[in-house]
Structure formats: C-alpha cells, structure tokens
Amino acid sequence: MAGVLPPEVEELFDAALVGELTVVGRKGRPITYPLIPLYDGQYVYLTSAVLFSKKLGHIKANPKVSISLSDPVAVPAANFARVTLQGDAEVIEDDTHEGWEELLPLWRAKEPVIDSFVKKRFAIPLFFERSIIRITPKRVLYWRGGDTEVDPQVFELEGVS
Amino acid sequence: MTTLTTREAVTRARGYRQAVLSWVGADGYPMSVSGSFRTDATAGTVVVGPLPTSSRPPAGQEVCVTFSHIRPQRGVGYDERRYINLWGPATHDGGSVRVVADRASGWDEAEVPFFEYAERNVPRARSYMENLGAQLRLSPFWKFFLATRLPFLTATIIPVSLGGAVAASHGSFHWGWFLLTLLGAASVHLGLNMANDLFDDINGADAANVTPTPFSGGSRVLQYGLVSRRGMLGACVGFYLFAAAIGLLLAATRTWSILWVGVVGVVLSLVYSAPPFRLVHRGLGEPVTALGFGPVMAVGAYLAVAQEWNWEPVLASIPVAIFVALILYVNQVPDRIGDAVVGKRTLIVRWPKARVIAVYTGLAAIAFVVIGVNALTSVSPIWTLAALVTVPLALRVRRGLVKHYDQPYALMPAMQDNIVLHLTSGLLLIIGYVVHNLLA
Known part of the structure; x- marks a missing residue:
C-alpha cells in the first residue's frame, strides 16, 4: 500500500538515522532536537525517554511540529534530498514501559543494535521508559538533490489522518 | 543539555558541516531549512545561506540555529554525538539570514558522556513519571x-x-x-x-x-x-x-x-x-x-x-x-x-x-x-x-x-x-x- 508521503520523501524517511525535530517552546521559541525518525506509511514516529522529557511538555502545550532531514551522513539514501515535514504531533504515553516497543520493528530495520540495548534495559531502566511522539504529516517541503538555495517543492497533505 | 555562552557556541559551530535554521511560521508550524553558514565569534553571529526568499524567516523573527553531528555506526549504534542550539533574532543579509545569538545550549558526548547526561536527568524523569502516574517497572x-x-x-x-x-x-x-x-x-x-x-x-x-x-x-x-x-x-x-x-x-x-x-x-x-x-x-x-x-x-x-x-x-x-x-x-x-x-x-x-x-x-x-x-x-x-x-x-x-x-x-x-x-x-x-x- 502506498504511503501518505510522496515516494521520494518516503525513501528519505525510511533511510534516516537522525532527523531534527523542531517544537514550539514556551514564549513561542522554536527548539530543535536530533532524534531517530520512524515511518510506517501513515505517521512519522519518534520516541523520547522520560529522561529527556522537556520536548514532550512542549508538544503537549503546542502540537505543531516539524521534522527535517538535512544531513547526508545521517540520511544514507540513494537519492539524497533535504526535506522538512510539518505536522501535528501527539504524545502517546499510556504505557511508557512497553507501549513504545510496538515501534521496535521499524526501529530494528534502521538500527539492528537496538535489540541488544533493550536486552540490557535493566542497566539503565529510565532510558527505556519512553513516550511515543506520533506526527500526522500536513505539509512537506522537498529540496531535490539537497539544494536549499532554490525554492522547495511543496506537497500539501491536507486530509491525511 | 548544557548552557553555553553565545561566543562559545558560535566558536564551536565552526566544526560542523551545516546549519539548520528554524522558526515558527505564520501558520504556527515550525519551519526548518538547512544551509551552509559562516560565523563571527566576536560578534556572536551566524550567517546561514544563501537561501531563497521563500526559505527565509521574516526580519526580526526569533529563530533557532542548530548544528548537529552524529556518526551512525550500523550494527553498533552511534558515536560522536554532539549538537548546539543557539537562538536570536534574524536579520536579512543579502540572500542569507544573519542571527545575532542571545542564548545557546548544547551537548557533546566527548565532554559529558551519555550515561552522565542521562543520570543528570534522573530527577526530571522521576518527576515526569510521577505526574503521569506511571511506575518504573522491572522484573x-x-x-x-x-x-x-x-x-x-x-x-x-x-x-x-x-x-x-x-x-x-x-x-x-x-x-x-x-x-x-x-x-x-x-x-x-x-x-x-x-x-x-x-x-x-x-x-x-x-x-x-x-x-x-x-x-x-x-x-x-x-x-x-x-x-x-x-x-x-x-x-x-x-x-x-x-x-x-x-x-x-x-x-x-x-x-x-x-x-x-x-x-x-x-x-x-x-x-x-x-x-x-x-x-x-x-x-x-x-x-x-x-x-x-x-x-x-x-x-x-x-x-x-x-x-x-x-x-x-x-x-x-x-x-x-x-x-x-x-x-x-x-x-x-x-x-x-x-x-x-x-x-x-x-x-x-x-x-x-x-x-x-x-x-x-x-x-x-x-x-x-x-x-x-x-x-x-x-x-x-x-x-x-x-x-x-x-x-x-x-x-x-x-x-x-x-x-x-x-x-x-x-x-x-x-x-x-x-x-x-x-x-x-x-x-x-x-x-x-x-x-x-x-x-x-
């Protein structure tokens, strides 16, 4: 089944090991966090340990976020391009202990070593108490070839849910 | 995340490949665009660009400039993790965006190892879980x-x-x-x-x-x-x-x-x-x-x-x-x-x-x-x-x-x-x- 994102953008999200999540902080300031993005064809997911929960508070106060894929080293895609996805985020944390594990298959596909870390979760248990950040994409700005000196191609994704 | 002086942040930024410029757009969504950059540590400024008009924040807009580096090691994880965020008002400089930093923070695992970084945040994590009504579990x-x-x-x-x-x-x-x-x-x-x-x-x-x-x-x-x-x-x-x-x-x-x-x-x-x-x-x-x-x-x-x-x-x-x-x-x-x-x-x-x-x-x-x-x-x-x-x-x-x-x-x-x-x-x-x- 085709995903909600344009294929060339999906390729980037499928490859991305790090993206830059920007949230709106107190006083309306943008704040950016590097995180690993996961994509299931409908939503973009990020997870955040409760140890680093500031961003979760910001998202709960203002769900409008963006995530950029900008670094060719961190996005090892065959057809590298730069992209910024804007959307509405929801923090899912009914079960911080195991809830995020439903994303393990997506995480494992990018970072197989995650399984060995999870097996050692007893050593750093608070790192594995995690909230899910689920982003519903609304708009994508796409810079072909990664060239940001030109206008981006804009994909409006209204109606996606 | 450690607070940095703006001068220190701008000086350190020189070691990164690119800058990511972010601001909150008129529609309320954050907008980000990456680009090449140059710095002036004495003035505490970063100039990002050139960028087309559509990818520039309005003059006077509060922006965040992020410098991020990570070395993904497939099968191993990551190393060399470090990043800097600096904030300030944007001004237009030809086709580029000049930011005079008024606040900065960052993390470099070479200075603060990940486990120490995590440990410093334990009180925050416990308070967060308490507010959620969640209990840390282990067998x-x-x-x-x-x-x-x-x-x-x-x-x-x-x-x-x-x-x-x-x-x-x-x-x-x-x-x-x-x-x-x-x-x-x-x-x-x-x-x-x-x-x-x-x-x-x-x-x-x-x-x-x-x-x-x-x-x-x-x-x-x-x-x-x-x-x-x-x-x-x-x-x-x-x-x-x-x-x-x-x-x-x-x-x-x-x-x-x-x-x-x-x-x-x-x-x-x-x-x-x-x-x-x-x-x-x-x-x-x-x-x-x-x-x-x-x-x-x-x-x-x-x-x-x-x-x-x-x-x-x-x-x-x-x-x-x-x-x-x-x-x-x-x-x-x-x-x-x-x-x-x-x-x-x-x-x-x-x-x-x-x-x-x-x-x-x-x-x-x-x-x-x-x-x-x-x-x-x-x-x-x-x-x-x-x-x-x-x-x-x-x-x-x-x-x-x-x-x-x-x-x-x-x-x-x-x-x-x-x-x-x-x-x-x-x-x-x-x-x-x-x-x-x-x-x-």
Missing part, C-alpha cells in the same frame, strides 16, 4: 539483582571458600556446614550492600554522584525509584536476621567461637556506613572491608567446618583481604566528587592522584609478597604460588588508573580488571589448597 529478578548488587558476592565466596579449603587441608571438611556458612556470610554481605545504599541515599552521596558505573555509585535502585526505602530496609533487615539465625545455628551445633566471629562481621558491616560511626566517611572503609571480607570470613568458615581455632586461615586470607580492599579503593575513584560533596571523606577524596596510585601499587605488591612468603614458609601449600600469575592484571589496573583517573567511564575496564584480580588470585589460592589436598 522482580532484576530488582533483586540490582538492589543486592548480587555479582559482588564473589567478595564473600572467595574468603569463605578459602577458609573451607584451609580446613580441608587440615583434614576437616563438610559440605553441609561449609555451604551453610557461605549462605550466612552471603546474607550479611547482601544486607550490608543494601544498608550501604540506604545510608548513601539518606546522606545524599548517591544522588550527588552523576557518574555511576556498574562497579561504583551504588545500585541506584533508590535513586531510580525501583525500590522504596521501606522496601530496601525490610529486605536489609531480613538478610541480617537470616544471617543471625544461621550464625546461631552454627554456634549451637559447631562451636560457640563462631558466634563472636559472626558478631564482629555484622558489626563491621554496620559501622562501615551507619551513623554515628560511618567509618567509610573517615577514610577507614578499606581496613574495615579488608578485615570483614578477608580474615573474618575465612576464619568463620574454618571454625564452622573444623570446629577449632587456627592462624592459617588468617594468614592465607591476607592477600584476599588486600585485593578486596583495593576493589573498594579503585571503585571510589569515580565516586570521589559526589562523595566529597556530602562529606564522605574516603582515602580517594583525601589524597591526590599520585598518592592514590602509589598506595594501590604498594598494597598490590604487598599482597603478592604475602602470597610468596606464605607459600615459601609453608604457611600455605607451594601450589598457591600460582596466584602470582595475576601480577599483570594488577599492572593493568595501575595503567588504567594512570590513564583514566578523571574519566569514570573509561576507567570501567580497570575497575573490572581489579575485580577479576581479586577473583582470580583468590581462586588460584583455593585451587592451590585443593591440589595440595588431592596430592596429599
């Missing part, structure tokens, strides 16, 4: 494993087994009494570990320590909220009561002398960290540990099995006593900043690096000399000389101390080697006795 096995610091039981198994091996060399050995003694000694040890955690939680030493390792800084179960103080106290008292029951049984059935040895062991384990004595706070933790996990345990095991007094387990256990004290000694190196904050003036807190390493070297050398003298004077069987093969391990620990004294996580291999030194040398002493018994 009962892992809670028990962590809270009791179970792997450190080797510190008990070695001296008790050595005492039993000495008894066997004197023609007295009984598996049942030996194992019962081991169970009692292990119970005191686990109770002691929990008592030590409780006292270090109450006096704030463990909370002040943001660089715990698997070998130092306590079990962390109280700091992480895995176990309550009440639960810890209950288990601690339970272990001591269980040990006392075994001690009484051994005293009543074997020899009453063992009761006094047991009392000495329990008293040492308590005065180690319990107020008002708190001997570990007075720089006396090492001798107390050496006595308790050396001669006291070896003699206790000997008495329980052989039912009579003998000096040999005392002399044979001296090297084990020294090596176990050196475990505590080295493990306190990464704890020294947190310990100093709460007035826990261990030898490591009191002494400069050079003296700490010199004393380590001297004590390890004494332990090896005692092994040699014991064997050559027939106090112990000649086969116990095999324990001298562990000299290179001690040298490796020394090298680790010299090189990584100020790097808690880099020191971990040396701390591990030091534990292996105690374990291996102790096992070889025991094997020396076993070989002697087999050949006798």
Whole structure:
C-alpha cells in the first residue's frame, strides 16, 4: 500500500538515522532536537525517554511540529534530498514501559543494535521508559538533490489522518 | 543539555558541516531549512545561506540555529554525538539570514558522556513519571539483582571458600556446614550492600554522584525509584536476621567461637556506613572491608567446618583481604566528587592522584609478597604460588588508573580488571589448597 508521503520523501524517511525535530517552546521559541525518525506509511514516529522529557511538555502545550532531514551522513539514501515535514504531533504515553516497543520493528530495520540495548534495559531502566511522539504529516517541503538555495517543492497533505 | 555562552557556541559551530535554521511560521508550524553558514565569534553571529526568499524567516523573527553531528555506526549504534542550539533574532543579509545569538545550549558526548547526561536527568524523569502516574517497572529478578548488587558476592565466596579449603587441608571438611556458612556470610554481605545504599541515599552521596558505573555509585535502585526505602530496609533487615539465625545455628551445633566471629562481621558491616560511626566517611572503609571480607570470613568458615581455632586461615586470607580492599579503593575513584560533596571523606577524596596510585601499587605488591612468603614458609601449600600469575592484571589496573583517573567511564575496564584480580588470585589460592589436598 502506498504511503501518505510522496515516494521520494518516503525513501528519505525510511533511510534516516537522525532527523531534527523542531517544537514550539514556551514564549513561542522554536527548539530543535536530533532524534531517530520512524515511518510506517501513515505517521512519522519518534520516541523520547522520560529522561529527556522537556520536548514532550512542549508538544503537549503546542502540537505543531516539524521534522527535517538535512544531513547526508545521517540520511544514507540513494537519492539524497533535504526535506522538512510539518505536522501535528501527539504524545502517546499510556504505557511508557512497553507501549513504545510496538515501534521496535521499524526501529530494528534502521538500527539492528537496538535489540541488544533493550536486552540490557535493566542497566539503565529510565532510558527505556519512553513516550511515543506520533506526527500526522500536513505539509512537506522537498529540496531535490539537497539544494536549499532554490525554492522547495511543496506537497500539501491536507486530509491525511 | 548544557548552557553555553553565545561566543562559545558560535566558536564551536565552526566544526560542523551545516546549519539548520528554524522558526515558527505564520501558520504556527515550525519551519526548518538547512544551509551552509559562516560565523563571527566576536560578534556572536551566524550567517546561514544563501537561501531563497521563500526559505527565509521574516526580519526580526526569533529563530533557532542548530548544528548537529552524529556518526551512525550500523550494527553498533552511534558515536560522536554532539549538537548546539543557539537562538536570536534574524536579520536579512543579502540572500542569507544573519542571527545575532542571545542564548545557546548544547551537548557533546566527548565532554559529558551519555550515561552522565542521562543520570543528570534522573530527577526530571522521576518527576515526569510521577505526574503521569506511571511506575518504573522491572522484573522482580532484576530488582533483586540490582538492589543486592548480587555479582559482588564473589567478595564473600572467595574468603569463605578459602577458609573451607584451609580446613580441608587440615583434614576437616563438610559440605553441609561449609555451604551453610557461605549462605550466612552471603546474607550479611547482601544486607550490608543494601544498608550501604540506604545510608548513601539518606546522606545524599548517591544522588550527588552523576557518574555511576556498574562497579561504583551504588545500585541506584533508590535513586531510580525501583525500590522504596521501606522496601530496601525490610529486605536489609531480613538478610541480617537470616544471617543471625544461621550464625546461631552454627554456634549451637559447631562451636560457640563462631558466634563472636559472626558478631564482629555484622558489626563491621554496620559501622562501615551507619551513623554515628560511618567509618567509610573517615577514610577507614578499606581496613574495615579488608578485615570483614578477608580474615573474618575465612576464619568463620574454618571454625564452622573444623570446629577449632587456627592462624592459617588468617594468614592465607591476607592477600584476599588486600585485593578486596583495593576493589573498594579503585571503585571510589569515580565516586570521589559526589562523595566529597556530602562529606564522605574516603582515602580517594583525601589524597591526590599520585598518592592514590602509589598506595594501590604498594598494597598490590604487598599482597603478592604475602602470597610468596606464605607459600615459601609453608604457611600455605607451594601450589598457591600460582596466584602470582595475576601480577599483570594488577599492572593493568595501575595503567588504567594512570590513564583514566578523571574519566569514570573509561576507567570501567580497570575497575573490572581489579575485580577479576581479586577473583582470580583468590581462586588460584583455593585451587592451590585443593591440589595440595588431592596430592596429599
């Protein structure tokens, strides 16, 4: 089944090991966090340990976020391009202990070593108490070839849910 | 995330490949665009671009400029993680965006290792989970494993087994009494570990320590909220009561002398960290540990099995006593900043690096000399000389101390080697006795 994102953008999200999540902080300031993005064809997911929960508070106060894929080293895609996805985020944390594990298959596909870390979760248990950040994409700005000196191609994704 | 001066942030930014410029658009969504950049540290400015008009924030808009670096290592994870965020108003500079930084923060794992970064955020995490009404979960096995610091039981198994091996060399050995003694000694040890955690939680030493390792800084179960103080106290008292029951049984059935040895062991384990004595706070933790996990345990095991007094387990256990004290000694190196904050003036807190390493070297050398003298004077069987093969391990620990004294996580291999030194040398002493018994 085709995903909600344009294929060339999906390729980037499928490859991305790090993206830059920007949230709106107190006083309306943008704040950016590097995180690993996961994509299931409908939503973009990020997870955040409760140890680093500031961003979760910001998202709960203002769900409008963006995530950029900008670094060719961190996005090892065959057809590298730069992209910024804007959307509405929801923090899912009914079960911080195991809830995020439903994303393990997506995480494992990018970072197989995650399984060995999870097996050692007893050593750093608070790192594995995690909230899910689920982003519903609304708009994508796409810079072909990664060239940001030109206008981006804009994909409006209204109606996606 | 650490707060940086804007000048420092702009200077550090030069080491990155690109900048990501973010601002909040008119529709309320954050907008980000990356680009090349140049910096002026003196003016505290970053210029990002060139960027097309559609990718530039309005002049005067508050923006965040992010510099991020990470080296993904497929199959391994990440390393070289570092990033900087700086904020300020944007102005247009030709086709680029100039940002005069008024605030900055960042993280570089080369300066603050990930585990320290995580540890510094534990209070925030606990407060967040409390607000969620969530409880940190771990299986009962892992809670028990962590809270009791179970792997450190080797510190008990070695001296008790050595005492039993000495008894066997004197023609007295009984598996049942030996194992019962081991169970009692292990119970005191686990109770002691929990008592030590409780006292270090109450006096704030463990909370002040943001660089715990698997070998130092306590079990962390109280700091992480895995176990309550009440639960810890209950288990601690339970272990001591269980040990006392075994001690009484051994005293009543074997020899009453063992009761006094047991009392000495329990008293040492308590005065180690319990107020008002708190001997570990007075720089006396090492001798107390050496006595308790050396001669006291070896003699206790000997008495329980052989039912009579003998000096040999005392002399044979001296090297084990020294090596176990050196475990505590080295493990306190990464704890020294947190310990100093709460007035826990261990030898490591009191002494400069050079003296700490010199004393380590001297004590390890004494332990090896005692092994040699014991064997050559027939106090112990000649086969116990095999324990001298562990000299290179001690040298490796020394090298680790010299090189990584100020790097808690880099020191971990040396701390591990030091534990292996105690374990291996102790096992070889025991094997020396076993070989002697087999050949006798």
